[in-house]
Amino acid sequence: MRHLFFCIDGHTAGNPVRLVAGGAPPLRGGTMAERRADFQARFDWIRTSLCFEPRGHDMMSGGFLYPPTRPDADIGILFIETSGCLPMCGHGTIGIVSFGLENGFIHPREPGQLTIEVPAGLITVRYQVEEGRVAHVRIRNVSSYLFARDIVLDVDGLGPLTVDIAYGGNYYAIVEPQPGFDGLDGMSARRLVELSRRVRQAAREAVEPVHPLIPTIRGVSHVMWTDAPRAPGADGRNAVFYGESAIDRSPCGTGTSARMAQLAARGRLRAKDSFVHESFIGSRFTGRIEDTAEVGGYEAIVPSIEGSARMTGFNTIWVDREDPFWAGFQVT
Numbered sequence: 001m002r003h004l005f006f007c008i009d010g011h012t013a014g015n016p017v018r019l020v021a022g023g024a025p026p027l028r029g030g031t032m033a034e035r036r037a038d039f040q041a042r043f044d045w046i047r048t049s050l051c052f053e054p055r056g057h058d059m060m061s062g063g064f065l066y067p068p069t070r071p072d073a074d075i076g077i078l079f080i081e082t083s084g085c086l087p088m089c090g091h092g093t094i095g096i097v098s099f100g101l102e103n104g105f106i107h108p109r110e111p112g113q114l115t116i117e118v119p120a121g122l123i124t125v126r127y128q129v130e131e132g133r134v135a136h137v138r139i140r141n142v143s144s145y146l147f148a149r150d151i152v153l154d155v156d157g158l159g160p161l162t163v164d165i166a167y168g169g170n171y172y173a174i175v176e177p178q179p180g181f182d183g184l185d186g187m188s189a190r191r192l193v194e195l196s197r198r199v200r201q202a203a204r205e206a207v208e209p210v211h212p213l214i215p216t217i218r219g220v221s222h223v224m225w226t227d228a229p230r231a232p233g234a235d236g237r238n239a240v241f242y243g244e245s246a247i248d249r250s251p252c253g254t255g256t257s258a259r260m261a262q263l264a265a266r267g268r269l270r271a272k273d274s275f276v277h278e279s280f281i282g283s284r285f286t287g288r289i290e291d292t293a294e295v296g297g298y299e300a301i302v303p304s305i306e307g308s309a310r311m312t313g314f315n316t317i318w319v320d321r322e323d324p325f326w327a328g329f330q331v332t
């Protein structure tokens with residue numbers, strides 16, 4: 001039996017985005033968070049077959065468009081990635097919105113803006129079209145906050161490492177330069193993956209953050225290594241680890257949101273400040289603190305992130321149950 005998926009492939013700031021525009025399974029649930037749980041319970045093979053080898057790779061990431069479950073939203077997005085179904089994905093949203101608009105899969109009620117329901121809540125997007133292309137997308141993300149500061153982890157090979165844990169749609173362990181981590185210069189992606197696995201494991205043993213309003217969002221899933229910027233005009237640089245072996249090629253939307261929340265909580269950024277974030281490959285997102293907020297008793301910010309995406313092609317993928325690797329595989 002062959003399952004067919006029509007995909008629009010591309011990237012946001014260098015990180016892959018696969019918009020699965022045809023083949024989305026019908027999902028049960030009264031919210032996108034419930035639909036996410038239903039997808040994970042009944043259709044996770046679609047994620048693994050489209051994201052893992054041989055149809056994907058370690059960084060593969062994307063999502064499906066759904067009708068929203070609430071009247072104030074234009075669309076719903078379900079994210080898929082090598083690590084699972086993220087509650088929110090910033091680079092994914094920029095790509096999905098761009099490719100969806102450019103190919104007529106998204107019809108905004110008001111041109112130039114969209115309200116989108118994602119498993120982590122409601123986000124809004126503003127975009128500009130230039131010569132038929134979506135040139136820029138700015139996401140007003142979910143409220144983001146610093147969950148814990150100065151957690152000391154004993155990391156094999158690095159010694160004690162002090163991290164903060166912050167939420168920007170996913171929970172991040174944020175590592176700043178310190179004894180044990182000199183910064184990103186001279187660090188290979190391979191070395192970062194190796195160290196990140198240990199840092200994430202140690203962080204998971206130390207704390208289990210749970211979102212105060214959406215308890216299905218829990219646990220440290222990502223590790224962000226930070227450093228001073230390289231290029232003029234940037235404010236910071238990062239390398240984000242996700243899944244089992246991925247270093248984000250984009251500056252990471254939820255990671256930039258978490259970083260801004262951490263810096264705001266530490267008094268290093270203020271409301272209305274912007275924050276230009278460089279990725280591991282030098283691509284950029286421009287973040288901004290739009291407002292202050294509160295998440296279940298935590299002081300929070302409302303971050304926004306701007307970036308752009310490019311399509312690389314259409315991809316009709318089939319998953320053939322006779323294929324020994326129909327559900328995909330990973331090599332770690």
Ligand code: PYC
Pocket residue numbers: 015061088089090091092242248250251252253254255
């Ligand atoms: O942009 O939010 C993001 C993201 C999460 C994982 C990879 N990119």
